[in-house]
Amino acid sequence: MESILKFLKSITKNNNREWFEKNKPKYLAAKLHFEDFLESLHKELLTFDDGLAGLNPRKQGFRIYRDVRFSKDKRPYKVNMGAGFSAHGKMDQEPGYYIHIEPGKSFVAGGIYMPDAERLSKIRQEIDYNAGNFVKILKDKKFKKLFPALDDFDKLKTAPKGYPKDHPHLDLLKNKSFVVSHRFTDADVTSKSFVKKVANTCKTLKPLNDFLGEAIA
Numbered sequence: 001m002e003s004i005l006k007f008l009k010s011i012t013k014n015n016n017r018e019w020f021e022k023n024k025p026k027y028l029a030a031k032l033h034f035e036d037f038l039e040s041l042h043k044e045l046l047t048f049d050d051g052l053a054g055l056n057p058r059k060q061g062f063r064i065y066r067d068v069r070f071s072k073d074k075r076p077y078k079v080n081m082g083a084g085f086s087a088h089g090k091m092d093q094e095p096g097y098y099i100h101i102e103p104g105k106s107f108v109a110g111g112i113y114m115p116d117a118e119r120l121s122k123i124r125q126e127i128d129y130n131a132g133n134f135v136k137i138l139k140d141k142k143f144k145k146l147f148p149a150l151d152d153f154d155k156l157k158t159a160p161k162g163y164p165k166d167h168p169h170l171d172l173l174k175n176k177s178f179v180v181s182h183r184f185t186d187a188d189v190t191s192k193s194f195v196k197k198v199a200n201t202c203k204t205l206k207p208l209n210d211f212l213g214e215a216i217a
Helices: 002-013 017-022 024-045 117-129 131-139 141-146 186-190 194-216
Strands: 081-086 096-101 106-112 178-184
Touching: 002 024, 002 096, 002 186, 017 024, 024 081, 024 096, 024 194, 096 194, 106 186, 106 194, 117 131, 117 194, 131 141, 131 194, 141 194, 178 194, 186 194
Parallel strands: none
Antiparallel strands: 081 096, 096 106, 106 178
């Protein structure tokens, strides 16, 4: 994993096509190491989540090329390597596990990111009906140690349509994404136990994924 961090540090300083083409062998080597990591991680994930059995782990990584068509940031390349594991692929409209490797900013996340209107409605309804189960997951001692709270980057300022402003779980219902994340240091990433650490983190967040998966089924 050290070679991956080294490459990412380099591309952060040299985010242009000329440098990338000149150093493409370094990128391909880092990509290969990342795919090796994903393969090892997938084996660990299967020990507690057999819903991922049909995936090719080496294909779960996201492209390094950025889509700059509608962005003010015209840098052509991402400065991280990321991958998503979910039942049908890379967490597209379904809960799963996201792995993000970036110097000083690596993390693992889980849950569901920006579900469409239909799925969001189902999740809110499930929280409304089974708030006790949802809160129990979030307040579990082991879970809370790794994930103190849902990430609140994507939240309504008022009550969602159809729910009263005095709803006892309004703060949860305001979310438009239901995501938790846990950071890792560069020392963690380069340690021999990193695969196990990531897998254990994912295992801890699996109950959240299960709740969300049942809600949108």
